Ligand SMILES: Nc1ncnc2c1ncn2[C@@H]1O[C@H](COP(=O)(O)OP(=O)(O)O)[C@@H](O)[C@H]1O
């Protein structure tokens with residue numbers, strides 16, 4: 001369901017901005033309008049919807065209009081034309097009071113520059129948003145402590161910002177936005193100033209957080225890898241226009257035009273695709289079967305091992321054909337030959353990490369969820385195939 005609808009929204013800067021609208025309609029480029037009319041096109045007739053609970057990424061090079069677009073979404077700036085609806089309500093028709101309510105309860109923004117007050121403690125920074133809303137002292141402290149815990153900063157509440165690393169400071173910024181308990185988080189290049197590794201961690205945590213809290217997140221980035229990693233859908237911007245909206249897969253495999261194609265051609269798939277993309281349906285057996293059944297199953301399917309799962313699909317381990325033969329000869333049970341400690345990864349593990357694990361391991365690599373349920377198996381060939389750009393759709397279907 002759409003939580004926000006953006007219809008034909010433009011933002012032009014300059015003394016006679018409205019004139020530019022007509023010129024855009026006539027097909028003038030941003031460059032020409034700037035040169036001949038001294039009007040800057042920030043956003044050019046953007047139309048899209050944001051679904052409840054998704055991570056919607058707005059991606060584009062510097063100057064493509066991302067920040068302008070995101071500021072329009074909470075009316076920090078006024079559009080030159082177009083409509084923006086939140087829960088079906090027109091943002092532009094709201095009075096001050098209604099707008100204040102939207103900013104209080106519906107949308108919170110996280111900025112790139114950490115924007116922390118140096119002389120306030122971490123928790124005082126986290127509760128700042130609620131403080132200016134004049135929320136009850138005790139309540140706002142509780143909300144701030146809760147959101148600090150959510151972002152992994154329990155124990156740091158009374159530190160000063162300069163005692164924290166860059167990554168932790170950005171977490172405080174995130175906690176401040178979360179303390180409002182908004183439905184929608186707007187994050188403008190929120191991770192762009194972080195070191196790559198810390199940035200990765202933050203991306204993972206954002207995905208996890210979103211999963212837990214079911215927030216709608218509008219995430220701005222100029223980084224394609226980041227967009228592909230965290231976006232449920234991505235809108236790619238160029239010169240103020242949205243040139244394509246799609247899932248990461250769609251953007252990679254069905255680029256809408258030459259621009260998108262060039263944008264994605266250098267993508268390192270090993271840093272984008274995950275275990276979930278390349279896993280296959282695992283062959284399994286329950287431990288109450290005997291070794292003869294196990295061997296028969298392996299023979300039938302032309303494989304040399306099986307995953308052992310319980311009735312709840314939890315992974316117990318792996319058995320090999322060799323061990324099953326041994327068990328058959330020596331009257332052992334299946335339970336006796338389970339190898340319980342084979343390698344396991346989560347569905348979000350990146351391919352470049354899988355590579356190393358699959359090459360080190362003799363038994364197949366299992367993909368399990370947080371609760372230890374078996375989701376799939378990684379076959380080495382599939383990892384290589386995906387990197388070579390084979391169709392990924394086939395593997396995705398076997399996730400069930
Ligand atoms: N307040 C402003 N006045 C004039 N031009 C602006 C203003 N804000 C942004 N722009 C212009 O709008 C375009 C888009 O900028 P911006 O939204 O900041 O891009 P991004 O966030 O993608 O880097 C740029 O050409 C920029 O110079």
Ligand SMILES: [Mg+2]
Pocket residue numbers: 066067068189
């Ligand atoms: Mg920007």
